[in-house]
Amino acid sequence: MIASTMNAQMTPSDGRVRFPTEIYLLRARKGAADPVKEALYYEKVADDVVRCTLCFKECRIAVKERGYCGNRENSDGTLYSLVYARPSALQLDPVEKEPCFHMLPGTTILCIGTAGCNYECRCCHNWHLSQFRIEQMEYYELPPEAIAGIAKRHGCMGVSFTYNEPTVFYEYMLDVMKACKAAGPFKTLFHTNGSLSAEPLAEILKITDAVTVDLKGFREELYQRHCTGRLEPTLKFMKTVKASGAHLEIVDLVIPTVSDNLDDIRAMCRWVKDELSDDTPIHFNRFYPSYKLLNLPPTPVSVLEKAHAIAVNDVGLKFVYVGNVPGHRYNSTYCPGCQKRLIDREHFRVRSCEVVKGRCRFCGRAIPGVWA
Numbered sequence: 001m002i003a004s005t006m007n008a009q010m011t012p013s014d015g016r017v018r019f020p021t022e023i024y025l026l027r028a029r030k031g032a033a034d035p036v037k038e039a040l041y042y043e044k045v046a047d048d049v050v051r052c053t054l055c056f057k058e059c060r061i062a063v064k065e066r067g068y069c070g071n072r073e074n075s076d077g078t079l080y081s082l083v084y085a086r087p088s089a090l091q092l093d094p095v096e097k098e099p100c101f102h103m104l105p106g107t108t109i110l111c112i113g114t115a116g117c118n119y120e121c122r123c124c125h126n127w128h129l130s131q132f133r134i135e136q137m138e139y140y141e142l143p144p145e146a147i148a149g150i151a152k153r154h155g156c157m158g159v160s161f162t163y164n165e166p167t168v169f170y171e172y173m174l175d176v177m178k179a180c181k182a183a184g185p186f187k188t189l190f191h192t193n194g195s196l197s198a199e200p201l202a203e204i205l206k207i208t209d210a211v212t213v214d215l216k217g218f219r220e221e222l223y224q225r226h227c228t229g230r231l232e233p234t235l236k237f238m239k240t241v242k243a244s245g246a247h248l249e250i251v252d253l254v255i256p257t258v259s260d261n262l263d264d265i266r267a268m269c270r271w272v273k274d275e276l277s278d279d280t281p282i283h284f285n286r287f288y289p290s291y292k293l294l295n296l297p298p299t300p301v302s303v304l305e306k307a308h309a310i311a312v313n314d315v316g317l318k319f320v321y322v323g324n325v326p327g328h329r330y331n332s333t334y335c336p337g338c339q340k341r342l343i344d345r346e347h348f349r350v351r352s353c354e355v356v357k358g359r360c361r362f363c364g365r366a367i368p369g370v371w372a
Contacts, residue, residue, distance in 0.1 A: 020090060020091075020092055020110070020150050020153075020154055029086075029138065029139055029140070029141065030135075030137065030138045030139070033082045033083070033086060033134045033135055033139070034082075035073055035075050035080030035081070035082060036080065036081065036082065036084045036085065036086070037080060037081045037084035037085075037171050037172075038078060038079070038080055038081075039052070039054070039072050039079040039080055039081050039170075039171060040054070040170065040171055040174075040200065041053045041054045041170075041197070041199065041200050042054070042072075042079040044077060045060065047077075048062070048063045048074065048076060048077035049061065049062050049063075049074070049077075050074050050077065050078075050079050052067050052072055052079060053197055053199075054072075054167060054170055054196065054197060054200055055118050055167050055195040055196055055197055056195055056197060056230060056233040057118060057195075059072075061073075061074040061079065062074060063075070063076060063077065066082075066133075067118075068118055068228075069116045069117060069118040069165075069167075069168040070082075070115070070116045070133040070134075070168075071083045071114070071115070071116040071133075071134065071168045071169065072168075081169065081170075081171050081172070082134050083114040083115060083116060083134050083139075083168070083169045083172065084169070084171050084172045085141060085142055085143045085144070085172055086114060086134060086139040086140070086141060086142075086172075087112045087113060087114050087139060087140055087142060087147075087169075087172075088113065088114055088115050088129055088134075088137045088138060088139045088140075089111070089112060089113040089114070089129055089163045089164075090110070090111075090112055090140065090142075090150075091110075091111045091112075092108050092109075092110060092111075092154055092156065093108070093109055093110075093111045093160070093348075094106075094107075094108060094109075094348040094349070094350075095107055095108070095109045095157070095160070095189070096345060096347075096348040096349075096350065097111075097348050098111075098160055098162060098189060098191055098212050099212065099249065099251065099283050099285075099321070099323060100160075100189055100191075100210055100212050100247075100249055101249065101281055101283075101319075101321060101333060101343070101345075101369075102247060102249065102281055102319070102333075102367065102368060102369025102370065102371075103187065103189065103209070103210050103247060103369060103370040104157050104187065104370060104371065104372075105333075105343050105345075105350045105353050105355075106350035106353060107156075107157040108154065108155065108156050108157065109156055109157060109158055109159065109160045109187075109189065110147070110150060110151040110154065110156045110158070110159045110160070111159075111160045111161075111162050111163065112147060112159065112160070112161060112162070112163075112176070113126070113129055113161070113162055113163025113164045113166075113169075114129070114134070114139070114164060114168070114169045114172070115129060115130075115132050115133055115134045115136070115137040115139070115164065116129075116130065116132075116133065116134065116164060116165075116168045116169075117129075117130035117131065117164045117165045117168060118165055118167060118168055118193075118195055118229075119165060119193055119195070119227045119228055119229045120227070120228045121216065121226065121227045121229075121291075122226050122227070122291060122292040122293050123226070123253060123255055123258070123287060123290055123291060123292075123293045124290065124291045125288070125290040125291070126163045126164060127290070127291040129163050129164045130163075130164040130165065131291075144172070144175040144176040144178070144179035145179045145183070147159060147176045147179065147180075148176070148179040148180045148182070148183040148184075148186065149183070151180065151183075151186060152183060152184060152186075156186075157186070157187055158180060158186040158187030158188050158189065158209070159176060159177075159180055159186065159187075159188050159189070160188070160189040160190075160191055161173045161176070161188070161189070161190055161191060161192075162189075162191035165192060165193050165195065166190060166191065166192055167192060167193075167195055167196045167200075170196070170200060173190070173204070174203060174204065174207075176188075177204070177207040177208060178207065181207060187209040187210070187370060188207065188208045188209055188210075189208070189209065189210045189211070189212065190204060190208050190210070190211045190212070191211075191212040191214075192211065192212070192213055192214070192237075193213070193214050193216070193227075193229060193234065194213045194214070194215070194233065194234035194237035194238060195229060195230075195233060195234065195237070196237065198236075198240065201237065201240060201241075202240075205240070205241065205244040205246055208246055209246065209247065209370050210246060210247040210248070210249070210370055211241045211246055211247070211248050211249075212248075212249045212250075212251060213234070213237070213238055213241070213248065213249070213250050213251070214251050214253070215234065215238075215250050215251065215252050215268065216229065216231075216234075216253070216259065217231070217252075217258070217259035217264065217268075218231065218259075218264045218265070218267055218268040218271070219231065219264060220232065222258065222259060226258060226259075235271070235275070238250070238275075238276060239275055239276065242276045242277065242280070247368065247369055247370050248276070248280055248281075249280070249281040249282070249283065250272065250280060250281070250282045250283065251282075251283045251285055251323070252265070252268065252282065252283065252284050252285065252307075253285045253287055254284050254285065254286070254287060254299050254303060254304060254307060255287040255293065255296065255299065256287065256296050256297055256298075256299055256300075256303075257296065258293070258296070260299065260303055262306060262307070262310060265284075265307045265310055265311075266310050266314060266315065269282070269310060269311045269314075269315040269317055270315055272315075272317065273315055273316060273317060277368075278316055278317055278318055279317075279318045279319060279336070279368050280317070280319070280368075281319040281320075281321065281368070281369075282311060282317060282319070282320055282321070283320075283321040283322075283323045284304045284307040284308060284311075284320070284321065284322055284323065285304075285322075285323035285324045286298060286299045286301070286304060286322075286323065286324035286325050287299045287324075288324070301322075301325055301328070304322045304325065305322065305330075308320050308321075308322055308330055318336040319333065319336070319368075321333075326346060326347035327346055327347065331345040331346060331347060332344050332345045333345070333355075333367075335360040335362065335363060335365055335367070336365070337360060337363045337365035338360060338362050338363035338365070340354070340360070340362045340363075341354075342354045342355055342360055342361075342367065343355065355367050355369070355371055357371065357372070358371040358372070
């Protein structure tokens, strides 16, 4: 039963996306956004020039200028966040949509995001958020405690920071996490590209329950050309998360002609097994044309199945999923011990869950994840 992973305050998810009623009552704002919160993690380097140290890009920012993400502005030598308590996206999602399959399956999570991003992924399906600045977007004014309150009123199991890259609203994310922990038994999920620097990551890992990392591919050149990012810091990030004890899941969007090289996928899977663990969940997700890659076709399901076979049969990973293909048998979770289906999923909908107190109900094998 799904109820075995839930407490009495949680509302089961039916697999559908919904909007919290509060957004129909709040007045969305649009226009110039004044600096609202001094940023964390920056240093002065010359006169009024500052260096942001939040992510590996370490932008040098002159007075009245912003960093690459567009969210952090230098005002007379002090760096400010422009998006603190100003989310542009607020949605009730099944946790499976994140995806985070090993975190209280069948529950609803409140998802929030803002304008801006420190990457420019050519495949981005949230480009309408990530590639715009706050003054170009509608946003709501919601302090951290209000987010925790909305999650509680709607029976959510917690809050996910997602849609755009949460690193670029770090201060808000950190305070919402603290508010959630103060308000009740809420979980938090950090869905990220893995660009956050070591010191701010350590602060997040003291609080968050789970991290989902979008691994864009397994070649440095691909990262630079398609995402304006870097692979090496992402790998280091994942090793840090794994060592902390927080639950980690990996998403690999398999894009035709871009990130569908099976040798690269094999190398990535071997790295996951050797440097993280063989029971780290990994999702091979289907690409659909979006943003600057409208010319490419959807990923053939056969390619995703080949990636799955490499991960499971060749490398020996234990929890491997095929995503964005509703109804595929590898939407579900299978016990690596007895091979029985543990969590029966159809896309974002959970039909049954046989994980009891973190173990397979049939053979007793421990299953990694957040189950209570």
